[in-house]
Amino acid sequence: MRFLIYRYNPDDGQSPRMQEYRLAGFDSGDKLLDALLRIKAELDPTLSFRRSCGEGVCGSDSLNINGRNGLACITPLSELGETVEIRPLPGRPVIRDLVVDMEQFFHQYRAIKPWLTVHDPEPETEYLQTPEQRDQLDGLYECILCGCCSTACPSFWWNPDKFRGPAALLQAWRFLADSRDQATGDRLAELEGPYHLFRCHTIMNCVDVCPKGLNPIKAIGNIKKLMLKHHV
Amino acid sequence: MTAMKLVRRKFDTLVIGAGGGGLRSAMQLAQADANVAVVSKVFPTRSHTVAAQGGMNAALANVVPDNWHWHMYDTVKGSDYLGDQDAIEYMCRAASHLVVELEHAGVPFSRLDNGKIYQRPFGGQSQDFGGAQAARTCAAADRTGHAILHSLYQQNIRAKTHFFDEYFAIDLVKDSDGYILGAVVLEIETGEPLLIEAKTTLLATGGVGQLFRTNTNAHINTGDGIAMALRAGIPVQDMEFFQFHPTGIAGKGMLITEGVRGEGGYLVNKDGERFMERYAPHAKDLASRDVVSRAIAIEVREGRGCGPNADHVMLKLEHLGAEVIKKRLPGIRDMAMTFIGVDPIEEPIPVFPTAHYTMGGIPTNRYGQVVVPLGEGAEEPIPGLYAVGECACVSVHGANRLGGNSLLDIVVFGRAAGNHIIEHLAEHRYHRQLDEGSIDQALARLARWEQSGDGESVDELRQELQRVMEEDCGVFRTEETLVQGVARVEALAERLQNVRLKDQSKVFNTARIEAFELENLMALGLATVKSALARKESRGAHSRVDYPDRDDERWMKHSLYYEDGRVDYKPVRTKPLTVDTFPPKARVY
Numbered sequence: 082m083r084f085l086i087y088r089y090n091p092d093d094g095q096s097p098r099m100q101e102y103r104l105a106g107f108d109s110g111d112k113l114l115d116a117l118l119r120i121k122a123e124l125d126p127t128l129s130f131r132r133s134c135g136e137g138v139c140g141s142d143s144l145n146i147n148g149r150n151g152l153a154c155i156t157p158l159s160e161l162g163e164t165v166e167i168r169p170l171p172g173r174p175v176i177r178d179l180v181v182d183m184e185q186f187f188h189q190y191r192a193i194k195p196w197l198t199v200h201d202p203e204p205e206t207e208y209l210q211t212p213e214q215r216d217q218l219d220g221l222y223e224c225i226l227c228g229c230c231s232t233a234c235p236s237f238w239w240n241p242d243k244f245r246g247p248a249a250l251l252q253a254w255r256f257l258a259d260s261r262d263q264a265t266g267d268r269l270a271e272l273e274g275p276y277h278l279f280r281c282h283t284i285m286n287c288v289d290v291c292p293k294g295l296n297p298i299k300a301i302g303n304i305k306k307l308m309l310k311h312h313v
Numbered sequence: 314m315t316a317m318k319l320v321r322r323k324f325d326t327l328v329i330g331a332g333g334g335g336l337r338s339a340m341q342l343a344q345a346d347a348n349v350a351v352v353s354k355v356f357p358t359r360s361h362t363v364a365a366q367g368g369m370n371a372a373l374a375n376v377v378p379d380n381w382h383w384h385m386y387d388t389v390k391g392s393d394y395l396g397d398q399d400a401i402e403y404m405c406r407a408a409s410h411l412v413v414e415l416e417h418a419g420v421p422f423s424r425l426d427n428g429k430i431y432q433r434p435f436g437g438q439s440q441d442f443g444g445a446q447a448a449r450t451c452a453a454a455d456r457t458g459h460a461i462l463h464s465l466y467q468q469n470i471r472a473k474t475h476f477f478d479e480y481f482a483i484d485l486v487k488d489s490d491g492y493i494l495g496a497v498v499l500e501i502e503t504g505e506p507l508l509i510e511a512k513t514t515l516l517a518t519g520g521v522g523q524l525f526r527t528n529t530n531a532h533i534n535t536g537d538g539i540a541m542a543l544r545a546g547i548p549v550q551d552m553e554f555f556q557f558h559p560t561g562i563a564g565k566g567m568l569i570t571e572g573v574r575g576e577g578g579y580l581v582n583k584d585g586e587r588f589m590e591r592y593a594p595h596a597k598d599l600a601s602r603d604v605v606s607r608a609i610a611i612e613v614r615e616g617r618g619c620g621p622n623a624d625h626v627m628l629k630l631e632h633l634g635a636e637v638i639k640k641r642l643p644g645i646r647d648m649a650m651t652f653i654g655v656d657p658i659e660e661p662i663p664v665f666p667t668a669h670y671t672m673g674g675i676p677t678n679r680y681g682q683v684v685v686p687l688g689e690g691a692e693e694p695i696p697g698l699y700a701v702g703e704c705a706c707v708s709v710h711g712a713n714r715l716g717g718n719s720l721l722d723i724v725v726f727g728r729a730a731g732n733h734i735i736e737h738l739a740e741h742r743y744h745r746q747l748d749e750g751s752i753d754q755a756l757a758r759l760a761r762w763e764q765s766g767d768g769e770s771v772d773e774l775r776q777e778l779q780r781v782m783e784e785d786c787g788v789f790r791t792e793e794t795l796v797q798g799v800a801r802v803e804a805l806a807e808r809l810q811n812v813r814l815k816d817q818s819k820v821f822n823t824a825r826i827e828a829f830e831l832e833n834l835m836a837l838g839l840a841t842v843k844s845a846l847a848r849k850e851s852r853g854a855h856s857r858v859d860y861p862d863r864d865d866e867r868w869m870k871h872s873l874y875y876e877d878g879r880v881d882y883k884p885v886r887t888k889p890l891t892v893d894t895f896p897p898k899a900r901v902y
Contacts, residue, residue, distance in 0.1 A: 092818040110565075110652065120771035126824045127816040131355075134531040136567050136648060138459060139359040155651050176502055177821040182358075196467040207416040209428030215421065215470030222421045222453075222460060226358055259421070 082107070082158065084120065086128065087168040089179050097175070100125075100168070107158055113165070114142055114154040130179040137292060140227030144179055150229035150290040170232040172241065185241045186228050186248065193245060193253040193271070198264035212305055214260040221255035221300065223293050224248060230287035230297055236280040243276035247287035247297030250278060254300035257307060269308050278304060319497070319508045319752070320848045324350040324475070325738050327495050327511035329482045329538060331357035332363075333458070334702030334723035335517030336465035339732025340680075341512055343472035347738055350509060352477040352498050354533060354826070357466045361519050361531040362723065365458025366644060367435060367572035368414075368450035369407035369720035375429045376448040379614035381405040383440055384449060386895055388718060391437045391601050392711025393853035394897035395551070398678040400707040404718075406890075411724050412451050419464040422453050423641070433575040437601040437715040437902070446599060448575075450717040455570050455644040462719060465727035480507070481826050482537060484755035485514065485545045485698070486747065490692040493545070493698040494747050497755035504819030506759060508752060512741050513697050513734045516542065516675060516683075517727070520703035521837045523830075525668030525787075526779040529561050529568035538704040540833035542675045543840065544754065547695065548873035548881065549684055550706040552837065553845035553855045556714055557788050559605035561667025561776060563625035564651055564895070568664055568669070569645050571716040572596040576641055578607065578630035581661070582617040588626075593902035600902035603713040603854045606666035610788045614663070620663060627661035634658075666788055670714055672854065673844070676873065676883075681705070681730025686873070699734060701726040708871065711885075712853020734812060737794060762828050768813030771828050778805050778838050779830075786842050791858045795846040803836045809835055840874040847880040865897045 082104060089097040099221050109287060121128045127255040130153075133141040137155040144202065147161060160167075173181035199208070218220050231237045231246035253272060256262045272278040278301065287297040324343055328335045331353035342349040352402060353360065365453025372379040385405040389396055416422055423431035430451050438447035453460035469476075479501045485492045486508070495511040512639040518538030543549055559580075560569040574580075579598045582588050592608040593600035600608075609626050618624050630638065635658045638646055642657075649655045649662050678684050681701045683692040702723040709722055785798030809832065816824045850864040851857045887894050 090818055090820060092820050097746075110654070121824075126770070126772075126814075127818070129821050129823045131359075131823075133355050133359040133533050134361070134364050136364065137651065138456075138644075139361075139363050139531065141355065141359045180821050187356075191470050194471075196471045197417075197464075199417070203417055205413070207413050207422070207430050210424050211428050212424045212426060215424040218421045222463070223456065225363075225459070226356075251848070259419075261419075 082116070083164045084116065085164065085166045086179070088178055089175050090127070094111050109159065111158050112154055113146060113156040113158060113161065115297045116158060117153055129177045140225035143170055143227040143229045145169065150233045152227060152229070152292045155292060170228060172232050172238040185226055186231055186246065189245045189249040190226065190252060193249045194268070195252045195256065197256065197259065197262055199261060200263045208261045210260050217258045217260070220295055221251060221258060224251055224295060226291060227292065229290045229292055233286040235284055235286070236282060240276060240280055244280035245277050247301070250281070250304065251295060251297040253298045255294060257304060266311070268310055272304060272308070285305060319506060321508045321510060322350070323510045323744060324348050325512050326350070326734055327352065327509050327514045328517060329515065330360070330517035330519060330704070331476070332360035332362035332517060332723065333462055333465060333521055333720060334727040336462070336469055336516065337724045337727030338515055338517065338701060338731040339474045340465060340468050340472060341728050342734060343469060343474045345735045346771055347735060350475045350477060350511070351469070352480045352482055352496070352509065354479060354481045356478050357476065360462060361406065361456045361534055362462040364531060364568065365720055366455040366527065366568060366570035367575065368433065368452035368457045368717050369461070370435070370449045370715070370717035371412040371451055372405070372449055373409050373412065373430060373432060373451065375425060375793045375826055376432045378440060379447050379449055381408060382892060383442060383447065384408065387437050387439055388709065388715055389895045391713055391715040393713055393863065393900055394865065395708065395711030395852060395871070395885060397708050398889040398894060399886050400709050402889040402892060404709050404721060407725045408688050408721055411721070411728065415461060415464065415724065418468050420453060420460050422451055422460070433572055433600060435575045435716045435730055436571050436596070436599045436605070436614045438599070446596070450572070450575065452572065454640070455572050455697060456861065458720060478481060479862060481829060482541060483758050483829065485541050486751050486755065487545050487744065488748050488751045492696045492745055494745055497752055499759070502821055504822055504825070507605040510744055510747060512698060512744055513737055515681070515699040515701065515730055515734065516704055517700070519702045520649050520670055520671035521834065522671070524779065524782045524834060524838055524841065526783045527561065527564070527566040528668035529558055530669070531568055535830035535833050536671070536704070536837045537830065537833050538700065539674050540836045542683065542700065543836055545877050546876070547675060547683060548875045549673060549840050550871050550873055551708060551844070552840040552874055553848050554672035554712045554853055555668060555841065556602060556670035556672060556854050557666040558669035559609055559666055560616060560628055560664040562649070563663040563665040563668070564711055566667045567648050567652055569628060569664060570642070571602070571632050571640060573628060573645060574901060576630070576637060577633050578628055581627050581629055582612045583619045583623065584617060588612055588617070596902035602716060603856070604902055606788055607856060609666055612627045625663045628664045629661040630657050631659060631661065638751060670719065670850045671703055672706070672708070672710045672712065672714055674704050675700040677705045677707055679707060679726070680733040681726050682733065692883065699730045701730045712855060760843040762825055763817065764813060765817055766813050768811045769808055771812055771824065771831050773836065774805060774808060774812060775831050778802065781805065782838055782841070786845055789856050789858050790845055795842060797844055798842040802842050806835050806839060817872070836876070839878070843878060844874045844880055845870045853856065869897065
């Protein structure tokens with residue numbers, strides 16, 4: 082297979098470029114991460130990328146693969162064609178090669194105050210929550226903060242400092258939807274205004290690329306509905 | 314680079330590692346207004362706690378009657394009587410409170426119809442000291458580690474913990490009086506070293522699953538903290554006890570939770586026989602992990618394996634039905650479909666024992682203080698140093714960890730260490746003066762990888778080490794394989810001297826990080842294989858074909874491996890805090 086990989090190292094004085102690697106001998110089940118690990122081991126130790134769990138649960142190895150964001154460790158090589166173009170996640174400053182600076186993404190995550198907030202005194206036992214109430218969190222809590230969605234979103238490219246982005250908004254809804262949480266008013270107030278929430282123009286790139294099959298657009302729609310309910 | 318030029322930061326406490334253990338400690342400290350820094354080589358939610366699936370044990374009795382004393386009995390028995398009973402009592406007593414605390418912190422546990430936390434049966438659990446199966450494992454579907462790690466990270470953001478994300482710890486800073494005063498770390502993005510001075514340092518760096526070729530672990534699990542302790546002159550405890558999880562995806566290694574069997578799944582051989590009935594007539598598929606792993610290995614060795622190479626067995630769960638699988642086990646269904654194209658709703662999953670968990674580690678007491686024997690006397694704490702979680706050895710897991718006890722371990726002892734550190738900080742208001750010689754070792758380690766030229770590659774050596782460990786120090790061991798293993802790992806350690814880095818650039822140089830990791834792996838490979846050769850009995854996960862029985866008279870003791878290769882021993886703490894000792898007896902499931 083032929084791999085075209087984005088290379089940039091601020092240390093070496095060269096401009097960013099696409100570098101070609103050729104590698105054969107893959108097993109049928111191999112993933113893109115297997116190829117990257119082999120390229121680094123067998124062809125070029127200077128290629129830098131992030132990886133940790135290797136099974137799609139930690140969110141380290143999100144990349145732009147043939148123009149589409151995804152996780153290298155769960156993307157089968159068999160679905161990628163003979164030539165694969167691999168670039169860093171779009172719209173983020175590149176630190177080196179496939180490693181980008183995700184600070185703005187995490188800033189937006191922290192900004193939605195992603196923690197359960199309860200004002201009542203704590204009981205000695207767990208807060209009770211019916212299975213139906215708990216079901217409301219499915220499709221939300223599973224987010225792995227890989228950033229595939231937000232960095233595929235044109236609104237986030239345009240306003241990464243002000244628009245919370247799909248990942249953070251999915252988490253905003255995760256706490257709004259939690260029957261235990263008591264900060265609904267504050268959470269909604271924080272999302273008012275033209276930018277934090279309302280820069281979402283339902284372009285749907287986030288839903289298209291989420292490697293965990295989550296749906297930020299639906300979450301954003303739910304936040305808007307709840308906001309409306311609170312206003313009337 | 315001299316010590317004087319190094320950039321310095323000062324904190325009350327330095328926590329190294331941002332998995333559940335590190336974050337639980339940091340949360341305790343930050344909420345008590347201590348000035349706490351968390352250093353992690355990956356962004357915190359990439360830590361390996363995120364991959365824990367099945368759940369966390371606590372005798373909440375939400376499903377069937379239960380109490381902490383039964384949990385304690387199961388844990389002592391599961392440890393094959395090598396666990397320290399004071400620490401085990403402490404952990405099992407604290408468990409219910411800590412699960413509730415996590416739930417209050419936001420963890421989205423699955424629920425029962427009455428609104429309480431969902432609990433499932435797991436291996437090695439019983440009611441009434443060996444009676445009927447218990448259901449003690451609190452679960453968030455099969456993503457419990459993910460749910461806990463994210464909630465702990467969120468609470469740390471709230472408490473304003475200071476994070477150093479993507480910094481790699483090089484070595485502890487130890488002064489001439491033996492105090493630990495922080496660590497030298499490397500900022501991965503810039504390649505610049507940084508000295509973090511701290512009144513207390515807590516290691517929470519996880520296990521060393523990358524020692525073995527096929528493992529369930531993240532690439533980052535290279536035992537960095539354990540190796541740092543070893544280099545600081547601290548012996549490492551019980552390293553011969555490495556858990557092989559019965560159900561890794563065959564040939565690939567991804568974990569398939571014990572929760573599958575907890576929900577009613579079972580193992581079959583090529584004849585479709587439910588073979589665990591022969592090995593553990595009472596608990597069957599929910600026997601302890603060491604027992605099930607050995608059973609699978611025997612089935613395959615005796616020619617009853619499945620597949621064209623007869624090299625695995627099958628985990629059946631189709632009979633649970635689509636609804637239960639989608640609701641309770643969605644993560645492993647995803648995993649099976651992604652990695653082997655098998656939908657477990659329709660067909661069984663091929664599995665084989667896979668390297669999973671480091672029972673051994675840095676010796677500590679139940680406050681998380683790192684303890685070492687001084688001369689012939691009792692053990693004493695190393696001033697300023699703590700360790701919790703998989704890198705530590707309290708020891709609550711002894712020779713074999715029970716499923717669901719590792720998430721419990723990290724939060725119980727993460728919190729206990731946090732509390733002890735808070736007391737320590739109240740008594741020690743000022744940083745000790747740091748003598749310049751105390752960072753020489755760390756600087757030498759950095760300088761070593763600045764040597765350029767031709768040499769062997771990091772990757773080649775790591776792969777050879779993983780292969781040797783798997784072949785010579787796996788599920789079954791003999792004098793012959795272990796003697797060979799020691800010789801082969803020693804030869805690899807020798808070759809490590811000749812490894813050179815081709816990439817000397819500074820910015821985000823992951824090749825350099827992998828070289829540091831390989832040094833750590835190599836040191837712990839030696840520790841593991843040498844401790845295993847020394848122990849001439851079979852206990853828990855350490856299974857010697859040539860010494861098939863447990864030998865309590867000679868071997869009911871912890872091993873301590875020193876960096877110079879010496880193996881020493883210390884007694885098991887058999888006296889619990891308040892209840893009677895569980896004396897060793899034959900272990901049947």
